[in-house]
Amino acid sequence: MDIKTIEEGKSTAITSYILVVGVLIAMSMNSEKRNAFASYHIRQALGLSILFVAIGYTLSGFSADAPEILLPFWLCMTVLWGYGLYTAISGQMRPMPIIGTLCQKVFKTIGA
Template sequence: MTEQDIERGRKNAIISYLTIIGVIIAFYLNKEDDKKSDFASFHIRQSLGLWLTFWALGYPIGSFDNWMISIGFYVFFAVLFIYGFTGALGRKAQEVPLVGAFYQKLFKNLDN
């Protein structure tokens, strides 16, 4: 990724971490651009994977009715979201720990 690509896609990368709606908005904004940003696509894949995993695991985790498990779950995802968000702010394309590589493989066809 070039510096020009990073600067062009930085706004969309940041938007993608805000909410699941932010992922959808960033995806379409990146798709609209005459030159799609690989940097934005990278962070859109990361944040989409995080949000989908958060929502898929949130309901089963919540059914445990144990505050320690719920707090651990929220802290775990907060750390991952903050890691990804600060990467987007800092113009870095580094994968989220533990699951980032999986998300990149899973959503590799997303930006076609």
């Protein structure tokens, strides 16, 4: 991928990692003029957001008195979000550990 494409899609890619609503904003930003770099990161962020909501909903049944359950969840999500944001800022297209390749396969029609 050329540098021009990366620079044009960088702001959209970064926006996609702003919590759950950032994915929707980034999809809107990328809808007219599709950018492959932005689409890649939108798919990554969408998968991460869905995972966050699904696991968060499941863990919401546990009380806040159970940090041994909630702390690893928050730590893992923070590390994955930080990794995704770092790769978007640095202009890289590396999949997130564990879920990145699956996100690209499942959401392949987004931004295509």
